[in-house]
Amino acid sequence: MVKSLQFLHLLFATVWIGGMVYSLLFLKPALKELGKEQKQNLLREVFSRFFPAVWLSILVLFITGMGLWHGYRRDFSQNPLFHVKLFVFALMVLVFAYIYFFLYRKGKLSHIPNLIAVNLVFGIFILLVISYIS
């Protein structure tokens, strides 16, 4: 059971953070070659597929994370770095909720890559923190 939780946790951490890396380092620079309307259409097509995957990642990371915490690593309750991880995760969810409801759903697509950059920094910070959580 723990191994399945760890696998799903790692898989969906990869989907979210990997998707943000792709959006910023590979998709965004390629958009520069396109006209305004083509850019908007491509961004809408990509986000309409990526954002449901992010909501699923948030759900799976939370459920598997709670399962791993309370079912396997109860010692994390006394680990300040783990609470830093949870706080930064909450910030990432808030930033993504703003992206989704206040930008994407309102068609303000051009502002989204900058906020994805913020969440990517948070995600990489979580991976750094995990490296130091014993």
Ligand code: HEM
């Ligand atoms: C963006 C969000 C998150 C990312 C990128 C992330 C990533 C990771 C990674 C890579 C590990 C594996 C570390 C290892 O095996 O050494 C891990 C372990 C863990 N995560 Fe997360 N996590 C996230 C959110 C959460 C949340 C929200 C919780 C709790 C509600 C959580 C609880 C845990 C626990 C308890 C472990 C330890 C499991 C073990 O020792 O094998 N994580 N996380």
